[in-house]
Structures are given as structure tokens and as C-alpha cells.
Amino acid sequence: MSLMLVFAAVLAIGAVAFFVGRQRALVQDDGKVKPHSRAHYHGWWAFLLATMPALLLLIVWGVGSNVYLQEHIKSQLPMQTADSPIASEKLAASLTTSLANGLRRLDPQTAANPPASFAELQPQLAARGVALAPDTQDYMIPIAVDANRMQDRLSLIGAILILAVSIGGATLGVSHVQVRARARNNVEKLVLWGLLGASTIAILTTIGIILSLLFQTINFFERVPLTNFFFGTVWDPRFAAAGSGGSEGQFGLIPLLAGTLYIALVAMLVAVPVGLMSAVYMAEYASPRVRAVVKPALELLAGIPTIVYGIFALVTLGPFLRDLSAALAGGTGFIQAQSVFTAGLVMGVMLIPVVSSLSDDIITAVPRAMRDGSLGLGATRSETIKRVILPAALPGIVGAILLTASRAIGETMIVVLAAGVAANLTANPFEAMTTITVKIVNQLTGDLEFNSPQTLVAFALGITLFALTLVMNIFALYIVRKYREQYE
Amino acid sequence: MTDIPLNGIANGTVARPRRDIGLKRRYAAERRFRIYGVLAISVGIVFLAVMLVTIIGKGYTAFWQTTATLPITFDANVIDPENKRATDPNVLITANYPKLAENALMAKLGINPDDKVAARKLKGFLSDGARAQLRTMVTDDPSIIGTTRNVEILVAANIDSAFKGQIDLSVDESRRKVSDQQVTWMKQLAAEGSLAEHFNKGLFTFGASSRPETSGMGVAIIGSFYMMVIVLLLALPIGVAASIYLEEFAKKSRLTDLIEVNINNLAAVPSIVFGLLGLSVFINFLGLPRSAALVGGLVLTLMTLPTIIIATRAALAAVPPSIRSAALGLGASKMQMVFQHILPLAAPGILTGTIIGLARALGETAPLLLIGMVAFVADRPATPLEPSTALPVQIYMWANEAERAFVERMSGAIIILLIFLMAMNITAIVLRRRFERRW
Amino acid sequence: MNIMTETALESAVNDKMNGTPNETIKMRGRKVCVFYGEKQALFDVDLDVRENQVTALIGPSGCGKSTFLRCLNRMNDTIDSARVAGKITLDDEDIYDPKIDVVELRARVGMVFQKPNPFPKSIFENVAYGPRIHGLARKKGDLDEIVETSLKKAGLFNEVKDRLHEPGTGLSGGQQQRLCIARAIAVSPEVILMDEPCSALDPIATARVEELIDELRQNYTIVIVTHSMQQAARVSQRTAMFHMGYLVEEGETDKMFTNPDDRRTQDYITGRFG
Structure with missing residues (x-):
């Protein structure tokens, strides 16, 4: 019986338990004693008892039997020797597993007694659309058949156990139904645990990010010294294709970090003044009619995915700036098609709505009394804004700018398309530089051996990026929170 | 004239001659400031217009x-x-x-x-x-x-x-x-x-x-569709459940503070980091298939969760305490109060947040590149476990092709993507306008 | 000092000493109507404000007294939906005339608000704000002098002289309100509008501010909105009673409180509604 079928069966038992439980509660209510809980709560409690433990067991059994099966396959494989045709035990085990999965596509007769040689078996499998690695060995066939048999047995036992637990739970739930039984409290307690569980996912995600990045990074630093990475000024990882063993490369973070910060700086120089001025205008000057049109327009601008900005920079703006500079300088232009300037400019425009919506919230949080106080003294609007509102909103605006800077540093698609891949170390904004995010993408797309430093360096870059933005985010969130409390 | 201000202080009552308070200069500054504001907004709008016009100009022939x-x-x-x-x-x-x-x-x-x-x-x-x-x-x-x-x-x-x-x-x-x-x-x-x-x-x-003439975004549309369904099915219930717990049940403690900071930070973590997470946890550790829409959906779910949680919490917090007291006062349990009264009232806000989160997930590219969705997939995937691509990834792949016919298709694909996103964002804006409730 | 100001000072002092009220009309409102969008908040109000007197505006909440006050220095301009009709003059000049500059008007007609609203700056900077924006201090020393004089007039100088450069938001409520009054005085306005200046203060701080108002009367024309009958009786020379957007009655404070003409005034004063 497949797991999906068992799952459906458990749900069906749960549904039956619900209706029986509810019916029982309705029958028991003779109107003499006030029931503690309404009938459907009894139904739900029976449903939960019938399904929850059974589904938990289903998951545990599913994972457990898979692990057991893998171990079983491994134990049956012949010892690895230096001249074995397969490089590692892990690979052999995975080949056997895919063979076993492939056999399931054949008709049961053949699957139970397949031909003894892989050469004979392969075309039969191929006819069913199963493509297997050519280095699958003959000796794996009986192991795979055995594994399939064992898997069938395991899932049958599992199904019986799970259904038994489910029916047991249902019976228990139904037997709990009594007039004064606190079914509602039971159901609600369980729901509360569910809610609590959901809210921990955020923490689990963060832990997952940190652990996964950390493990791979430690792995990386076992192969490449820390100083090479953090203080190296040359980025030349010697792209190694899968299987070539990987020659030593240089993994200097400095040029990438410099590029990241430089592009982010250019972007902030565009985004902060423009975004802040738009927010000020929207909050202080714009008539309600203008606001009603421009605010959604800015929101739509914020809703455009960054890849679209990147493509605009790559296809339109980059070549345009190059040709423009060529026309200005005569001959070759001083702006390259992919440059810090182009990437920063486009990223800056992408960030305008971010700055403006964050600042708009913060400016409108400044109490009206401040404005009135200043206007009442005969200040003009711009004097009020420059001398009272902006200084009062300053901490919040600093927080908003930090959050935006963190976005700029972590932005990927614009720089992948518009900044270039050459890890230059230059001060000229019209040349190409590259960023941390670009290199993460570069190192992890394409066929790469997962355990080579060329791949693992992406995780070291990732954790650097994560740490950098984490510090900025937390600091910014702290400032903004303090700022909001001040005016609440 | 020079000492008039001081005199004024001393003798407030006099029908004095007009003071020079620099009106001309100050109004010039005022006008300049206003012009800066208009300019700033125009920059944004003009850029948006230029971008849309060039993309549509390049792409409409793709249809x-x-x-x-x-x-x-x-x-x-x-x-x-x-x-x-x-x-x-x-x-x-x-x-x-x-x-x-x-x-x-x-x-x-x-x-x-x-x-x-x-x-x-x-x-x-x-x-x-x-x-x-x-x-x-x-x-x-x-x-x-x-x-x-x-x-x-x-x-x-x-x-x-x-x-x-x-x-x-x-x-x-x-x-x-x-x-x-x-x-x-x-x-x-x-x-x-x-x-x-x-x-x-x-x-x-x-x-x-x-x-170019036989390439299309059929696979990408299906892949994106699978991912959106996965995000909706996972992120919405989990996000709402988490928000209800944090907003209605959790007592203020170190743990809830930590969760709160966490969620706000996750909303600002670079998306590519989620790609790294997906690669090492879902693909390497859990052994899910590379390039599959399932993995993409899971990664996008984790990315979208904070957005939905933040929007949902704001919507829940906006329901006035009087409603809570009214429900509790009639003998409803806290759970009944939340699910029968607060949640329905907060639903438009939650919906708006969810749509915006989904729109962002639909346009997200970077994490998908890392989990292998940059793949040459010719056949439409029948299940979310089979290799597929996504709309923005397809656009990225076409952007890397040299032939002009690919640029045309790429721009066409951007138009389609933008139409989807605009439709979603406009729905969200309209929903918010329509159901915006002032208590 | 020139002669004209000196005589003015003298005459003001004489007025006070002789007890004969100065009958010069400083501000004059004629048929003032205010609309917020479709809703009319004020109906044909005719009210005069006499120089160097405290005029109190009283009435139940929502009666339009604050609305009228905000017309006097055109603070209603800052509300998008508000529209003012009728005529208001300051020294016989129509303040809603397009030729009149609102910034200049507000420099002449200052305002103190219901809730103390010091800027999140130092005490010194709060008071110096007005003189700075209007360019009233030509020399460095001038500004210090204006700040000191204003704080002294507001009766706050001795309390804060050692911490002029600490934030104004750190003061107590009553001190904050006196700081706001000092801030208004620093611009040396001719009229000071006060919108329930004591409603957020405790009784002791209130008494201190009321004393201050009485002192300021010698140099400034003051219009105060209050919901406290006693306060109106204590600080004002003339009182105007508003109800439902109409001016019900206006006259000398003593007469208003002892022998009002209008029944509604009597009801309000005796506490039958409001």
C-alpha cells in the first residue's frame, strides 16, 4: 500500500470518527445537564485523536524505513576495493537505489525475476522511460530486487500499524464523548500547540540558514586558509569542471566586497535623495488627488521584479551609456557597457520606492503638533520640514536608509546582469566590478563538483553577506522601533 | 530699523512698522524645495515610463x-x-x-x-x-x-x-x-x-x-504555477497561524521577542541566501531533486512567510480591543474569539499581504538560480518533482542568448510577467482601498 | 528706543493702572464662516478682539471656538478640506486678502497649542527657532538676548538657565507649555492665540500659566480658548460664548458671568449643559 493511500485512509477514518463523535454527543444531550462543549467539538476531538498520532507515525515510519533500506543496501554491497569500477560506496548505493526504483516501472513478473545482466535489462528499462547510469553493475540487480521486496514488506507492516493506531485513536476519541467532557478545551489546546509550532518556523529558518552556511563554510576553510579568503586581493578560483579534481585557486574577498560596497554606494546616492524628497513631497505637499495617483504608481514601481531592472540595464541603458560616452569622448567611450555606474544607477532607481515608502511612514509618524507648532510661529512649509520634521524623524530615516543599504548589498539580479563578472579592484565607476552575490551565482550555476573549494566558497561568501546584512538589519530595526515608541 | 526686533520684544503692543523677515528669500527657498520634490517624483515616474516603453517596444512583436x-x-x-x-x-x-x-x-x-x-x-x-x-x-x-x-x-x-x-x-x-x-x-x-x-x-x-522560433515559456509558466500553489498552500496557513499565536496568545517574553526580531530580519535577508539554504538543506541534505518546482516552492515559501506574517499581524492588531472584549464578555473562549471574530475582520488585510507576498515570490529569480532552475527543460513537467524552470528564470536564460529573436521573446516574457504582477498588485491595492476600515 | 514705543508703553501702563480698558480693536471678525468639506463649522461670527486685553472663547466642545481661533492666524489653511468665508482684519487689514502673506501674518499672530509641543531640540533651540527662521537676530549676541528675554517673560528662565542646551522634551508638562509660550513670544508677535493651553496641565502648573497670561496682557493682545469657566473668569477681560458654531454672546467677562443676556450662556455657566 502506498503512503498516499494510507494517508487517505487515515483521513477517512478521521472523518468517520468526527461524525460518530458528533452524533454521540448529540444523542447524549438530553437537555437535563448543560453539555460542556458543543457537539462538533467532540467530533473534532475524535478526528484529531484518530489522525494526529497516526500521521506522526506515518512520517516517522516513512523516513525510518527509507534510512533502514539504505543501510540494508549498503550492507549487502561487496566491499569497495581499489580496482572496483565504482568510485565510492555512496555512489554504488545510490546507483542501486535508482535501479530499484527503475525496476518498479516494469511489470511485476519481470521486476521479480529480472535478467541477470544489466546490458539485457537496460533496454527494457529504457523502453519504460527509465534512464540509468551506464556504470550500473550486474551484481546490483539481485540487491535491488531484494531491496524492493523488503520495501514492500516494510510498507505493508507500516500501513497496518498506522491504520491500527488511527482506528485506536478514533475509538478512544469517540469513547471520550460525555456530556460534561471538556472536548472544546482539548481541541483548543491542540490548536494552540499548532499555532506555536507555526511561529517557530521563522526561528527554524534562521537556524537552518546559519547552520547550513556554517557547515559548508567550515568545510571550505579546511581547504583554503582564512587569510586567503578574507585578506586576499585576487579573485581567481580557477573554475574546475566536475571530476577534474580542482586546482588551487585564489579566493580573495576584497575585490568582491569593494565592488559590492561601491555599487551599493552609487545606488544609495541615487535612491536616498530622490526617495527622501519624494516621500517628503508626498507627505507634506501633495494634494490628496496627487497622492491617490502617485502612491500606487510608486508601489507598482516597487513591485517590478529586479530581473526586469537588470535586463533594462543590460539591454538598453548599458549600451546607451556606452554609446553616449563614446559620442562625448569621440572614439571609444569611457563608460563600459557593464559598469559600476550603470548597475548602481539602475539599482538606485529600484530602491527609490523602498526609501520613499519607508520614509513616508516615518515622516507621517511625526505628530501633527510639531508641524502646527512650527507653522504657528510663521515658518514656511519647507522651513518646517527642514528644521523640525526631518530632524525629528532623523533616527527613523537613518534606520530606513540602513535597511535600504542592506537591500542594495544583497541585491543579485541587477548586478548579475549589469555589473559584470570581472573581479576588478578599481576606483573608476565607469569600469566593471563584481559583487559577492554575482560570485555566489557564478560559482553555483553549472555542473560543479559539490565538494570542491570552487563551490564551497559560495557558502563562505553567503555567510559573509548574511552577517553583513544581519548586523545592518538588526541595528536598523532597533533604531526604527525605538523611534516609533517615542511617538506612541 | 536694526534694533526693532529687540524693541518689539520689549514693547509688544506698538503698531510698529513692518519688520523685514526675509520673505522674498524664504519664498524662493520654498519654491526651490517644492521643485526638488516634484523633480524627485518625476525621476521615478519617468524612469518607470521609459523602462516600460522600451520593454514593450522590444517585446510586443513576440506575440x-x-x-x-x-x-x-x-x-x-x-x-x-x-x-x-x-x-x-x-x-x-x-x-x-x-x-x-x-x-x-x-x-x-x-x-x-x-x-x-x-x-x-x-x-x-x-x-x-x-x-x-x-x-x-x-x-x-x-x-x-x-x-x-x-x-x-x-x-x-x-x-x-x-x-x-x-x-x-x-x-x-x-x-x-x-x-x-x-x-x-x-x-x-x-x-x-x-x-x-x-x-x-x-x-x-x-x-x-x-x-528561438520553437522556444517558449510553457515550461516556465507551469513551473511558476506549481511554485505559486505550493507557496500559497504552505505560507498562508503557516503565516496566519504564526501571526495568530504571536499577536493573540503569546505573552511578551524573551522567546517572543526573539521570534519577532527574527521575522523582521528574515524579511530583510537577501533572497540569494534563501537559495543557499535551499541548496544545502532541501537538495543536499534532504535529497530532493534539483531543478524541481517543489524545491523552488519551498524556498519561496520560506521567503514569503515573513511578508505574510508581518501583514497578518498588522491586520490583527488593527482590529480594536472592543471587539475582543465583546466576544469574551459573551463567554466565547479565546480561540473562538480569534477564529470567529478577529480573523474574519482581519481577512482583507491578510489577503492583501498574501497577494503582495505571492507577487514578490513570482518575480524572484536569484534563489532559483542556485537550486538549479537554470535548466534546459524542453518537456512540460507533469509533477512539481520534475525539472522545470520559472518565468523570471526563463527571462534570465533568454537574456544570456545572443540572437535578437531571443531578446524579442525575452521582452515578450517580461511583458507577460509584468501583466501578472501588475494584476496582482493592483488587486492588492484595490482590496486595501475597498476594505480599509477606520475604527 | 524711539519715542513712539515709549509713549505706547506708558499708555499701556496707564491703562492698567487706571483700570480704564484700552478700547482699540486689534482684530475684527465679520460674518466669519468656516466649512470642513461639506460641513459648516462656524456661522456668521462677528467678534472683535481688543488690544492688550485677554479675550476668552468659551462654549461646549465642538462649538467652533477653536475653529474661530485658528482662523485668526490662518492655521486652518493647513487643513486641506477647510474653507473660510467672511472677513477678518488685523489692524484694519484683511488677513485673507491674497496680498497678505501668511508667514508674515503668523509672525505677528503667534499661537500656543492645547498640548505642549516643544520640538525635539534643546530648550535654547526651541526658543531660538522663530527668531532664526525670521532672521530677527542680526548678531550672535542678539539671539542669546532674545532667548533670555523670552524665557524670562515666560517665567521659565530661572528654572532652566542651567540646562538651556538640554532637550525641551525633558521638561515637565507645565514647563513645556511655558516653553511653548516663550517660543511664541520670541518672535515678538502682536497677538498670541492660546488653544486650551492648560487642558493638559495639573492645577499648580495651570495656576502658573494663568499668572503668566495676566502678566503678558500688558504687552500682547491675547485670545484664549478654554473649556473652564473659572479660568475664563480669572484671566480674561472679555468673554465670547460659542454654541453649535454660532457666537451666542460676547461682552465684558464680569457681566457675562454675573448677568448674561442669553439663556444658553446662563445654562452653560451654571453647568446645565456642556
Whole structure:
């Protein structure tokens, strides 16, 4: 019986338990004693008892039997020797597993007694659309058949156990139904645990990010010294294709970090003044009619995915700036098609709505009394804004700018398309530089051996990026929170 | 006059002469400041307009595709010269189908079949996609062999561009991709009415292909659809449940503070970091398949969760305490209060947040690159476990192609993506306007 | 000092000493109507404000007294939906005349608000704000002098002289309100509008501010909105009673409280509604 079928069966038992439980509660209510809980709560409690433990067991059994099966396959494989045709035990085990999965596509007769040689078996499998690695060995066939048999047995036992637990739970739930039984409290307690569980996912995600990045990074630093990475000024990882063993490369973070910060700086120089001025205008000057049109327009601008900005920079703006500079300088232009300037400019425009919506919230949080106080003294609007509102909103605006800077540093698609891949170390904004995010993408797309430093360096870059933005985010969130409390 | 301000302080009551408070200068500053504001907003709007206009200008032609309608003779001598198709099914698979189309074209243009020079020039005229198209026709219905049918066949991308007038024909022949002879034929066919532009269905149904005219975003649309369904099914319930706990049940403690900081920070973590998470946890650790929409959906779920949680919490917090007291005062349990009163009132806000979160997830590219969705997938995936791509990833892949026909398709795909996103964002804005409640 | 100001000072002092009220009309409102969008908040109000007197505006909440006050220095301009009709003059000049500059008007007619609203700056900077924006201090020393004089007039100088450069938001509520009054005085306005200046203060701080108002009367024309009958009786020379957007009655405070003409005034004063 497949797991999906068992799952459906458990749900069906749960549904039956619900209706029986509810019916029982309705029958028991003779109107003499006030029931503690309404009938459907009894139904739900029976449903939960019938399904929850059974589904938990289903998951545990599913994972457990898979692990057991893998171990079983491994134990049956012949010892690895230096001249074995397969490089590692892990690979052999995975080949056997895919063979076993492939056999399931054949008709049961053949699957139970397949031909003894892989050469004979392969075309039969191929006819069913199963493509297997050519280095699958003959000796794996009986192991795979055995594994399939064992898997069938395991899932049958599992199904019986799970259904038994489910029916047991249902019976228990139904037997709990009594007039004064606190079914509602039971159901609600369980729901509360569910809610609590959901809210921990955020923490689990963060832990997952940190652990996964950390493990791979430690792995990386076992192969490449820390100083090479953090203080190296040359980025030349010697792209190694899968299987070539990987020659030593240089993994200097400095040029990438410099590029990241430089592009982010250019972007902030565009985004902060423009975004802040738009927010000020929207909050202080714009008539309600203008606001009603421009605010959604800015929101739509914020809703455009960054890849679209990147493509605009790559296809339109980059070549345009190059040709423009060529026309200005005569001959070759001083702006390259992919440059810090182009990437920063486009990223800056992408960030305008971010700055403006964050600042708009913060400016409108400044109490009206401040404005009135200043206007009442005969200040003009711009004097009020420059001398009272902006200084009062300053901490919040600093927080908003930090959050935006963190976005700029972590932005990927614009720089992948518009900044270039050459890890230059230059001060000229019209040349190409590259960023941390670009290199993460570069190192992890394409066929790469997962355990080579060329791949693992992406995780070291990732954790650097994560740490950098984490510090900025937390600091910014702290400032903004303090700022909001001040005016609440 | 100089000491008037001080006098004024001393004697507030006098009908004094007008003080000079620098009005002219101050109003000039005021005007300048206003102009800066208008300029700032204009910069944003103008950039948006320029970007949209260039993309639409480059992309709208992608929705039309040139086809040639040719009377194809399914000649048994070409398909099965040795007459073995009854015994060997491979014959019909491997037959020389392009030859059929070529013959039909030559007949149509009145070219002598033995003219080798003309035949070579004709090679690049029709799309290689004709092979698959004619093969499908024959394998579906072998009785077609020996008959003649009118078939619409895609022309090659260069001819398509030329026919749409996108290739500058005044350039020297050697420096453009379409020869003068091909242009002549093109005009001849067009005059006869057998060359025409049609709505480009293939753009929405084809998968990856190395030829622009037979590549489309069919796979990407399905992949994105799977991912959106996964995000909606996972992120919405989990996000709402988490928000309800944090907003209604959790007591203020270190733990809830930590969760709160965590969520706010997660909302600002660079998306590419989520890609790294997906790669090492879902693919390497849990062993889920690379390039699968399932993994993409899970990664996007984790990314979207904070957005939904933040929006939901704001919506819950906006429901006034009086409603809570009213429900509790009637003897409802806290759980009943939340699910029967607070949640329905907060629903529009939650919906708005969810739509915005989904829109962001739909346009997200970077994390998907890391989990292997930059893949050449020609066949539409039947389940979320099979390799697929996503709309923005497809756009990224086309952006890396050199041919102009790919740029056209890329811009067309951006238009489609933007239409989806705009529709979602506008729905969210309208929803918010409509249900915005002032308590 | 020039002669004109000296005589003015003298006459003001004489007025006070002789007890004969100065009957010069400083501000004059004629048929003032205010609309917020479709809703009319004020109906044909005719009210005069006499120089160097405290005029109190009383009435139940929502009666339009604050609305009228905000018309006097055109603070209603800052509300998008508000529209003012009728005529209001300051020294016989129509303040809603397009030729009149609102910034200049507000420099002449200052305002103190219901809730103390010091800027999040130092005490010194709060008071110096007005003189700075209007460019009233030509020399460095001038500004210090204006700040000191203003704080002294507001009766706050001794309490804060050692911490002029600490934030104004750190003061107590009553001190904050006196700081706001000092801030208004620093611009040396001719009229000071006060919108329930004591409603957020405790009784002791209130008494201190009321004393201050009485002192300021010698140099400034003051219009005060209050919901406290006693306060109106204590600080004002003339009182105007508003109800439902109409001016019900206006006259000398003593007479208003002892022998009002209008029944509604009597009801309000005796606490029958409000």
C-alpha cells in the first residue's frame, strides 16, 4: 500500500470518527445537564485523536524505513576495493537505489525475476522511460530486487500499524464523548500547540540558514586558509569542471566586497535623495488627488521584479551609456557597457520606492503638533520640514536608509546582469566590478563538483553577506522601533 | 530699523512698522524645495515610463510569429524509401521530414529540385521545428502518407525578423543574416498569401529550445504555477497561524521577542541566501531533486512567510480591543474569539499581504538560480518533482542568448510577467482601498 | 528706543493702572464662516478682539471656538478640506486678502497649542527657532538676548538657565507649555492665540500659566480658548460664548458671568449643559 493511500485512509477514518463523535454527543444531550462543549467539538476531538498520532507515525515510519533500506543496501554491497569500477560506496548505493526504483516501472513478473545482466535489462528499462547510469553493475540487480521486496514488506507492516493506531485513536476519541467532557478545551489546546509550532518556523529558518552556511563554510576553510579568503586581493578560483579534481585557486574577498560596497554606494546616492524628497513631497505637499495617483504608481514601481531592472540595464541603458560616452569622448567611450555606474544607477532607481515608502511612514509618524507648532510661529512649509520634521524623524530615516543599504548589498539580479563578472579592484565607476552575490551565482550555476573549494566558497561568501546584512538589519530595526515608541 | 526686533520684544503692543523677515528669500527657498520634490517624483515616474516603453517596444512583436502555409506531400519515397515501416517503428521516427517541407517550398517557389545552390540557400528558410511537427502528424496518423495537406510551418527566426521588418535590409548582404535571395522568396510567398503572421501560441506552450522560433515559456509558466500553489498552500496557513499565536496568545517574553526580531530580519535577508539554504538543506541534505518546482516552492515559501506574517499581524492588531472584549464578555473562549471574530475582520488585510507576498515570490529569480532552475527543460513537467524552470528564470536564460529573436521573446516574457504582477498588485491595492476600515 | 514705543508703553501702563480698558480693536471678525468639506463649522461670527486685553472663547466642545481661533492666524489653511468665508482684519487689514502673506501674518499672530509641543531640540533651540527662521537676530549676541528675554517673560528662565542646551522634551508638562509660550513670544508677535493651553496641565502648573497670561496682557493682545469657566473668569477681560458654531454672546467677562443676556450662556455657566 502506498503512503498516499494510507494517508487517505487515515483521513477517512478521521472523518468517520468526527461524525460518530458528533452524533454521540448529540444523542447524549438530553437537555437535563448543560453539555460542556458543543457537539462538533467532540467530533473534532475524535478526528484529531484518530489522525494526529497516526500521521506522526506515518512520517516517522516513512523516513525510518527509507534510512533502514539504505543501510540494508549498503550492507549487502561487496566491499569497495581499489580496482572496483565504482568510485565510492555512496555512489554504488545510490546507483542501486535508482535501479530499484527503475525496476518498479516494469511489470511485476519481470521486476521479480529480472535478467541477470544489466546490458539485457537496460533496454527494457529504457523502453519504460527509465534512464540509468551506464556504470550500473550486474551484481546490483539481485540487491535491488531484494531491496524492493523488503520495501514492500516494510510498507505493508507500516500501513497496518498506522491504520491500527488511527482506528485506536478514533475509538478512544469517540469513547471520550460525555456530556460534561471538556472536548472544546482539548481541541483548543491542540490548536494552540499548532499555532506555536507555526511561529517557530521563522526561528527554524534562521537556524537552518546559519547552520547550513556554517557547515559548508567550515568545510571550505579546511581547504583554503582564512587569510586567503578574507585578506586576499585576487579573485581567481580557477573554475574546475566536475571530476577534474580542482586546482588551487585564489579566493580573495576584497575585490568582491569593494565592488559590492561601491555599487551599493552609487545606488544609495541615487535612491536616498530622490526617495527622501519624494516621500517628503508626498507627505507634506501633495494634494490628496496627487497622492491617490502617485502612491500606487510608486508601489507598482516597487513591485517590478529586479530581473526586469537588470535586463533594462543590460539591454538598453548599458549600451546607451556606452554609446553616449563614446559620442562625448569621440572614439571609444569611457563608460563600459557593464559598469559600476550603470548597475548602481539602475539599482538606485529600484530602491527609490523602498526609501520613499519607508520614509513616508516615518515622516507621517511625526505628530501633527510639531508641524502646527512650527507653522504657528510663521515658518514656511519647507522651513518646517527642514528644521523640525526631518530632524525629528532623523533616527527613523537613518534606520530606513540602513535597511535600504542592506537591500542594495544583497541585491543579485541587477548586478548579475549589469555589473559584470570581472573581479576588478578599481576606483573608476565607469569600469566593471563584481559583487559577492554575482560570485555566489557564478560559482553555483553549472555542473560543479559539490565538494570542491570552487563551490564551497559560495557558502563562505553567503555567510559573509548574511552577517553583513544581519548586523545592518538588526541595528536598523532597533533604531526604527525605538523611534516609533517615542511617538506612541 | 536694526534694533526693532529687540524693541518689539520689549514693547509688544506698538503698531510698529513692518519688520523685514526675509520673505522674498524664504519664498524662493520654498519654491526651490517644492521643485526638488516634484523633480524627485518625476525621476521615478519617468524612469518607470521609459523602462516600460522600451520593454514593450522590444517585446510586443513576440506575440506574433511568421508561418508559411505549404502544401506538403507526405511522399512515401522520402519518409520510407525502403518500405519497412510495417516492421520497424523506428522508420517513422527517424525519417527525413525536413526534406518534405523543403520539397514543398521548392515547388511553391518554382525552383528546380536539382538546383543545388538554391537548395542550400533554402536550408535556413524554414524552422527546424518542422521536423517534430511533421513527425507528430505522421506518427499520429500513418495513413496520411501519400497524401498532400496544407500545413502551417514556422519559418526560421531570421526570416521571421525580416518579415516583421526588424532587419535593416539596406545593410550589405554579407553583414546581415538574411540573404537577398531569401528576401526575394519571402516577398514572393507573402504576395501569394502563403507567408503570414499569426498569434504566437508557441510562446506560451513550447519549452526550452536552441532555436528561438520553437522556444517558449510553457515550461516556465507551469513551473511558476506549481511554485505559486505550493507557496500559497504552505505560507498562508503557516503565516496566519504564526501571526495568530504571536499577536493573540503569546505573552511578551524573551522567546517572543526573539521570534519577532527574527521575522523582521528574515524579511530583510537577501533572497540569494534563501537559495543557499535551499541548496544545502532541501537538495543536499534532504535529497530532493534539483531543478524541481517543489524545491523552488519551498524556498519561496520560506521567503514569503515573513511578508505574510508581518501583514497578518498588522491586520490583527488593527482590529480594536472592543471587539475582543465583546466576544469574551459573551463567554466565547479565546480561540473562538480569534477564529470567529478577529480573523474574519482581519481577512482583507491578510489577503492583501498574501497577494503582495505571492507577487514578490513570482518575480524572484536569484534563489532559483542556485537550486538549479537554470535548466534546459524542453518537456512540460507533469509533477512539481520534475525539472522545470520559472518565468523570471526563463527571462534570465533568454537574456544570456545572443540572437535578437531571443531578446524579442525575452521582452515578450517580461511583458507577460509584468501583466501578472501588475494584476496582482493592483488587486492588492484595490482590496486595501475597498476594505480599509477606520475604527 | 524711539519715542513712539515709549509713549505706547506708558499708555499701556496707564491703562492698567487706571483700570480704564484700552478700547482699540486689534482684530475684527465679520460674518466669519468656516466649512470642513461639506460641513459648516462656524456661522456668521462677528467678534472683535481688543488690544492688550485677554479675550476668552468659551462654549461646549465642538462649538467652533477653536475653529474661530485658528482662523485668526490662518492655521486652518493647513487643513486641506477647510474653507473660510467672511472677513477678518488685523489692524484694519484683511488677513485673507491674497496680498497678505501668511508667514508674515503668523509672525505677528503667534499661537500656543492645547498640548505642549516643544520640538525635539534643546530648550535654547526651541526658543531660538522663530527668531532664526525670521532672521530677527542680526548678531550672535542678539539671539542669546532674545532667548533670555523670552524665557524670562515666560517665567521659565530661572528654572532652566542651567540646562538651556538640554532637550525641551525633558521638561515637565507645565514647563513645556511655558516653553511653548516663550517660543511664541520670541518672535515678538502682536497677538498670541492660546488653544486650551492648560487642558493638559495639573492645577499648580495651570495656576502658573494663568499668572503668566495676566502678566503678558500688558504687552500682547491675547485670545484664549478654554473649556473652564473659572479660568475664563480669572484671566480674561472679555468673554465670547460659542454654541453649535454660532457666537451666542460676547461682552465684558464680569457681566457675562454675573448677568448674561442669553439663556444658553446662563445654562452653560451654571453647568446645565456642556
